[in-house]
Amino acid sequence: MKSLDSDKKAGKSEAVEEATANDNNGFFKDNAKIDFSNVKVEPLFEEEVDFDTFSKSDFRAVKVKECVAVPKSKKLLQFTLDDGTGTDRTILSGIHSYYEPEELVGKTLIAITNLPPRKMMGIxxxxxxLSAVNNLKDSEDEELHLLMVDNHIPAGAKLY
Structure with missing residues (x-):
């Protein structure tokens, strides 16, 4: 049974979908518009990880407050992140050949937060x-895509 205003709601819904279809910060595209035919996927690991080991990993949503290129490094970007604790977290990542620092500020990313600290270039x-990496068929080239999630997910949200 249809409600009396169902036609009005349908019209609004279509208008909202159309208005927001391109409002995706440039990183969400319809899969039908992406050509994956040239992608070579690495085989899955055969070695299994037991659940207890996996469950010790602390995956969190983090918000990029600042991102800068590390001086004297061609690869490293230094991220200042909000991880929900109230204290900024610094993570370095060797992704500068794939991203410019300014395009990442304000994004919501996924990080593993309980690895032991590691010094790189004195930082x-x-x-x-976390990133997804794939190689292109018949090529040495690889693509790297930093995992970005909906900005409605708050800093510090735990992933399960």
Whole structure:
């Protein structure tokens, strides 16, 4: 049974969908518009990880407050992140050949936050940002895509 205003709601819904279809910060595209035919996927690991080991990993949503190129490094970007704790977290990532620092400010990313700190170029990195990497068929080239999630997810949200 249709409600009396269902036609009005349908019209609004279509208008909202149309208005927001291109409002995606440039990183969400319809899969039908992306050509994956030239992508070579690496085989899955055969070694299994037991659940207890996996569950010790702390994956969190983090908001990029600042991102700068690390001086004297061609690869490293230094991220200042809001991880929901009230204290800024610094993570370094070797992705400068794929991203410019200014395009990442304000994005919501996924990080593993309980890795031991590691010094790179004299700066302590406290975690790791997650990315998806794939190689192109018949090529040495690879693509890297930093995992970005909906900005409605708050800093510090735990992933399960």
């Amino acid at each position: 302590e990195s406290c975690g790791m940002l």
